[in-house]
Amino acid sequence: MLAELVELVIGVDTHTDTHTAAVLAADTHAVLATVxxxxxxxxxADLVALADAHGGLRGWAIEGTGGYGAGPARHLDQLGELIVELDRPVRPHAGPARNPTRSTPNVPPATRSPAPSWRSPRPGRNGPACRSCSPHAGPQSPRPATPNASCARW
Known part of the structure; x- marks a missing residue:
C-alpha cells in the first residue's frame, strides 16, 4: 500500500477544468492541506509547490491518469515523482433505482460496487501517462533506484 512506502500521500481528484488535491500524513491519515x-x-506547478511546502517522502494517488489525470501524471512523471492511479468511483445509475418497484430487476451484490484496486497509470491519447509504468518500457527507459524517482509498478 502506498501509505506504507511514504510519509505524505497527495490525492488528486481530476476534472475537466480543475483538479482538487489533498495532502495527507501517511501515518495518521490527517489532512494537512487541500487546494x-x-x-x-x-x-x-501549484500542486508540486503545495507538496514541497510539506516536505517528506511523498507519493501521488491520481484519479483517472488515462483521462483528466493524464496531464498532472505526465507533469509529475517528468519530475520523477512516485505515482499510482486510483480507480474512478462506481456511481449508481439514475434510472429506476431511484424509485424501486417490483419491475426493477435485482442486481446481485457482487456487481454493485467492486472492491477498489490499485494499478499503474493507464496510457492516455498521447501515449503512456508515465514512461516507467508503460508495459512496453524496455532497456531504453531504466527505472531509477530512488523511490521518488519513478512511478510505482503495482
Whole structure:
C-alpha cells in the first residue's frame, strides 16, 4: 500500500477544468492541506509547490491518469515523482433505482460496487501517462533506484 512506502500521500481528484488535491500524513491519515488548481501547467506547478511546502517522502494517488489525470501524471512523471492511479468511483445509475418497484430487476451484490484496486497509470491519447509504468518500457527507459524517482509498478 502506498501509505506504507511514504510519509505524505497527495490525492488528486481530476476534472475537466480543475483538479482538487489533498495532502495527507501517511501515518495518521490527517489532512494537512487541500487546494483546487487549474488543469494546466500552472496548476500542476501549484500542486508540486503545495507538496514541497510539506516536505517528506511523498507519493501521488491520481484519479483517472488515462483521462483528466493524464496531464498532472505526465507533469509529475517528468519530475520523477512516485505515482499510482486510483480507480474512478462506481456511481449508481439514475434510472429506476431511484424509485424501486417490483419491475426493477435485482442486481446481485457482487456487481454493485467492486472492491477498489490499485494499478499503474493507464496510457492516455498521447501515449503512456508515465514512461516507467508503460508495459512496453524496455532497456531504453531504466527505472531509477530512488523511490521518488519513478512511478510505482503495482
Amino acid at each position: 483546487t488548481v487549474s488543469a494546466d501547467e500552472d496548476g500542476y
